[in-house]
Amino acid sequence: MAQVDLPDNVVITKLDELVSWCRKYSLWPMPFATACCGIELMATGASRHDLARFGAEVFRFSPRQCDLMIVAGRVVMKMMPVLQRIWLQMHEPKWCISMGACASTGGVFDTYAVVQGIDRFIPVDMYVPGCPPRPEQLIQAIIDLQEKIQRTGTAWGKELHDPRRSRPPRLLLSDPNHPELPVSAGRFPMERQPEASWPMLSPPPPEEPRRLNSEPKII
Amino acid sequence: MAEESTLQGIRERFPSAEISEFRGQHRIRIEPAAVHDLLEFLKEELGLGLLVDITCVDYLYYPNAKDRFGLVYLLANPETNERITVRTFLNEPEPAVPTATDLWEGANWLEREVWDMFGIRFAGHPDLRRILLPEAFEAHPLRKDYPLQGLGERHNQPIVTRDMG
Numbered sequence: 001m002a003q004v005d006l007p008d009n010v011v012i013t014k015l016d017e018l019v020s021w022c023r024k025y026s027l028w029p030m031p032f033a034t035a036c037c038g039i040e041l042m043a044t045g046a047s048r049h050d051l052a053r054f055g056a057e058v059f060r061f062s063p064r065q066c067d068l069m070i071v072a073g074r075v076v077m078k079m080m081p082v083l084q085r086i087w088l089q090m091h092e093p094k095w096c097i098s099m100g101a102c103a104s105t106g107g108v109f110d111t112y113a114v115v116q117g118i119d120r121f122i123p124v125d126m127y128v129p130g131c132p133p134r135p136e137q138l139i140q141a142i143i144d145l146q147e148k149i150q151r152t153g154t155a156w157g158k159e160l161h162d163p164r165r166s167r168p169p170r171l172l173l174s175d176p177n178h179p180e181l182p183v184s185a186g187r188f189p190m191e192r193q194p195e196a197s198w199p200m201l202s203p204p205p206p207e208e209p210r211r212l213n214s215e216p217k218i219i
Numbered sequence: 220m221a222e223e224s225t226l227q228g229i230r231e232r233f234p235s236a237e238i239s240e241f242r243g244q245h246r247i248r249i250e251p252a253a254v255h256d257l258l259e260f261l262k263e264e265l266g267l268g269l270l271v272d273i274t275c276v277d278y279l280y281y282p283n284a285k286d287r288f289g290l291v292y293l294l295a296n297p298e299t300n301e302r303i304t305v306r307t308f309l310n311e312p313e314p315a316v317p318t319a320t321d322l323w324e325g326a327n328w329l330e331r332e333v334w335d336m337f338g339i340r341f342a343g344h345p346d347l348r349r350i351l352l353p354e355a356f357e358a359h360p361l362r363k364d365y366p367l368q369g370l371g372e373r374h375n376q377p378i379v380t381r382d383m384g
Binding site: 080112116121 | 351352353360365366367368369370372373374376377378379380381382383
């Protein structure tokens with residue numbers, strides 16, 4: 001069998017890895033900044049810390065154009081439907097960073113209106129500790145997320161058919177800090193008037209598994 | 220600080236009003252049924268035409284308090300710099316007073332906030348909805364018998380999974 005010599009400027013790789021490589025260096029973040037973490041988020045994108053060095057500097061304020069949601073700051077109950085709608089409006093493949101103590105756990109705001117961790121209600125890929133985190137920490141989270149994208153992404157979206165994706169992000173059985181409080185005892189009844197108050201979040205009807213328009217043909 | 224002529228006018232027109240002074244600030248205590256008449260009198264005849272704020276205090280667990288809610292109106296006269304606090308006290312089960320929106324349009328949102336946080340009804344209000352909390356919320360969280368961490372409302376939201384959307 002003859003051995004083919006490749007020239008020096010040719011690299012051999014797998015298609016999945018090539019696509020993931022493209023994806024991870026062209027993240028477009030969606031800044032969902034509600035509090036002081038948003039200031040650090042802006043500093044991260046500005047010239048001193050220069051997120052452009054890691055290929056994630058194109059902040060867009062339309063979810064249709066973004067693939068990385070950065071939730072920076074505390075999220076209150078009334079904001080949660082907005083956050084979920086924006087998340088649902090983003091196109092696959094998409095990722096979410098929960099930036100700071102408030103977004104991840106509620107932080108010091110252990111009050112009736114503040115959601116105690118957004119991961120109870122939307123999926124989260126990466127958590128950044130800190131109050132607020134330094135820009136270096138956010139950059140590290142983006143680098144770690146890029147590693148995850150490189151590891152899990154596929155060219156034809158096989159990872160989108162993973163049955164584990166229908167699991168709730170974090171199933172909450174009880175509030176560890178306040179076990180006496182009811183968690184889903186119907187004190188806040190969504191079922192009563194879903195259309196009037198919470199227009200968007202009925203579960204979608206079962207559908208065919210998604211297929212790309214051009215499936216790869218094996219010749 | 221209110222001028223003596225203003226206080227004298229109030230005494231003559233509303234003999235039941237209790238006027239007191241604390242650190243140079245005058246306060247009028249009046250029964251809920253007469254609060255609208257008093258506000259109208261202060262606005263139309265004594266020149267206290269600026270409604271600064273409407274707010275409320277829950278005196279539950281407060282030592283020696285006789286009534287549950289203290290509703291507070293802060294008025295000012297922009298020409299003479301007089302300021303007056305009007306207070307009225309309300310009790311459960313149905314704390315209610317007449318609305319002040321016919322006197323001041325700006326009372327609309329202030330009264331909605333008091334309704335949202337304390338559950339005090341303003342009879343005759345044109346649009347008494349919650350102003351800050353979601354419509355489906357059932358409690359009035361600034362009442363002292365409402366726990367700081369709530370009654371589980373914050374945990375009870377729809378969940379979005381990765382395969383949605």
